[in-house]
Amino acid sequence: MxxxxxxxxxxxxxxxxxxxxxxxxxxxxxxxxxxxxxxxxxxxxxxxxxxxxxxxxxxxxxxxxxRVSVLVFFQLGSPLYGIVSCIIPFFLIYKVTQLEKLRGLKTWLILLYGILLCLSPLLKLID
Structure with a gap:
Protein backbone atom coordinates (compact mmCIF):
# COMPACT_ATOMS: atom_id res chain seq x y z
CA MET A 1 0.00 0.00 0.00
CA ARG A 67 19.39 8.56 -23.71
CA VAL A 68 22.86 8.23 -22.27
CA SER A 69 23.22 5.36 -19.83
CA VAL A 70 24.25 6.09 -16.27
CA LEU A 71 26.83 3.32 -16.55
CA VAL A 72 28.52 5.24 -19.36
CA PHE A 73 28.68 8.26 -17.06
CA PHE A 74 30.33 6.14 -14.36
CA GLN A 75 32.87 4.78 -16.83
CA LEU A 76 33.68 8.24 -18.18
CA GLY A 77 33.82 9.75 -14.69
CA SER A 78 36.04 7.07 -13.22
CA PRO A 79 39.33 8.71 -14.31
CA LEU A 80 38.40 11.85 -12.39
CA TYR A 81 37.51 9.75 -9.36
CA GLY A 82 40.78 7.82 -9.70
CA ILE A 83 42.82 11.02 -9.86
CA VAL A 84 41.07 12.79 -6.98
CA SER A 85 40.59 9.81 -4.67
CA CYS A 86 43.70 7.73 -5.33
CA ILE A 87 46.50 9.40 -7.27
CA ILE A 88 46.52 12.84 -5.60
CA PRO A 89 46.48 11.35 -2.07
CA PHE A 90 49.32 9.01 -3.07
CA PHE A 91 51.50 11.91 -4.18
CA LEU A 92 50.56 13.94 -1.11
CA ILE A 93 51.65 11.09 1.16
CA TYR A 94 55.04 10.95 -0.57
CA LYS A 95 55.52 14.74 -0.78
CA VAL A 96 54.33 15.90 2.67
CA THR A 97 56.72 14.99 5.48
CA GLN A 98 53.95 14.92 8.11
CA LEU A 99 52.35 12.01 6.25
CA GLU A 100 55.45 9.77 6.30
CA LYS A 101 53.79 7.32 8.69
CA LEU A 102 51.22 6.46 6.00
CA ARG A 103 53.79 5.31 3.46
CA GLY A 104 53.92 1.63 2.61
CA LEU A 105 52.49 -1.15 0.48
CA LYS A 106 48.90 -0.01 1.02
CA THR A 107 49.75 3.38 -0.46
CA TRP A 108 51.14 1.73 -3.58
CA LEU A 109 47.95 -0.36 -3.88
CA ILE A 110 45.92 2.86 -3.76
CA LEU A 111 48.04 4.21 -6.62
CA LEU A 112 47.42 0.99 -8.56
CA TYR A 113 43.66 1.32 -8.05
CA GLY A 114 43.84 4.94 -9.22
CA ILE A 115 45.67 3.91 -12.38
CA LEU A 116 43.12 1.17 -13.04
CA LEU A 117 40.29 3.67 -12.59
CA CYS A 118 41.98 6.00 -15.07
CA LEU A 119 42.37 3.18 -17.59
CA SER A 120 38.80 1.85 -17.25
CA PRO A 121 37.35 3.92 -20.15
CA LEU A 122 40.02 2.44 -22.40
CA LEU A 123 39.01 -1.04 -21.26
CA LYS A 124 35.45 -0.19 -22.32
CA LEU A 125 36.72 0.31 -25.88
CA ILE A 126 38.00 -3.28 -25.88
CA ASP A 127 34.49 -4.63 -25.08
Missing part, protein backbone atom coordinates in the same frame (compact mmCIF):
# COMPACT_ATOMS: atom_id res chain seq x y z
CA UNK A 2 2.77 2.44 0.91
CA UNK A 3 5.38 0.96 -1.41
CA UNK A 4 4.76 3.22 -4.45
CA UNK A 5 4.84 6.39 -2.39
CA UNK A 6 7.93 5.16 -0.56
CA UNK A 7 9.65 4.51 -3.89
CA UNK A 8 8.74 7.97 -5.17
CA UNK A 9 10.08 9.66 -2.05
CA UNK A 10 13.25 7.55 -2.18
CA UNK A 11 13.94 8.60 -5.77
CA UNK A 12 13.15 12.25 -5.03
CA UNK A 13 15.38 12.23 -1.95
CA UNK A 14 18.26 10.71 -3.91
CA UNK A 15 17.78 13.17 -6.77
CA UNK A 16 17.70 16.24 -4.54
CA UNK A 17 20.69 15.01 -2.56
CA UNK A 18 22.74 14.64 -5.73
CA UNK A 19 21.34 17.89 -7.14
CA UNK A 20 22.24 19.92 -4.05
CA UNK A 21 25.71 18.39 -3.87
CA UNK A 22 26.34 19.11 -7.55
CA UNK A 23 24.92 22.62 -7.15
CA UNK A 24 27.27 23.40 -4.25
CA UNK A 25 30.26 21.94 -6.10
CA UNK A 26 29.58 24.02 -9.23
CA UNK A 27 28.95 27.10 -7.08
CA UNK A 28 32.28 26.61 -5.30
CA UNK A 29 34.15 26.20 -8.58
CA UNK A 30 32.52 29.28 -10.11
CA UNK A 31 33.14 31.41 -7.02
CA UNK A 32 36.75 30.24 -6.89
CA UNK A 33 37.34 31.17 -10.53
CA UNK A 34 35.44 34.46 -10.35
CA UNK A 35 37.17 35.52 -7.12
CA UNK A 36 40.42 35.69 -9.08
CA UNK A 37 38.87 38.09 -11.57
CA UNK A 38 36.39 40.21 -9.60
CA UNK A 39 35.50 40.84 -5.96
CA UNK A 40 33.24 38.15 -4.47
CA UNK A 41 30.90 40.74 -2.92
CA UNK A 42 30.05 42.03 -6.41
CA UNK A 43 28.64 38.65 -7.45
CA UNK A 44 24.85 38.54 -7.19
CA UNK A 45 23.99 35.28 -5.37
CA UNK A 46 20.51 35.11 -6.93
CA UNK A 47 21.88 35.37 -10.47
CA UNK A 48 24.56 32.80 -9.64
CA UNK A 49 22.01 30.36 -8.21
CA UNK A 50 19.61 30.80 -11.14
CA UNK A 51 22.45 30.37 -13.63
CA UNK A 52 23.60 27.17 -11.99
CA UNK A 53 20.02 25.82 -11.82
CA UNK A 54 19.53 26.63 -15.50
CA UNK A 55 22.81 24.91 -16.38
CA UNK A 56 21.82 21.80 -14.43
CA UNK A 57 18.35 21.61 -15.99
CA UNK A 58 19.70 22.08 -19.53
CA UNK A 59 22.38 19.46 -18.90
CA UNK A 60 19.77 16.99 -17.61
CA UNK A 61 17.48 17.64 -20.59
CA UNK A 62 20.35 16.98 -23.00
CA UNK A 63 21.33 13.88 -21.01
CA UNK A 64 17.80 12.45 -21.16
CA UNK A 65 17.21 13.40 -24.81
CA UNK A 66 20.34 11.53 -25.92
Missing amino acids: FAPSLNIFAVLTAFFGIYLGFHEAIKGIILNVLSRIIDVEKINPLVLTLGICTFIVITLVIWVSF
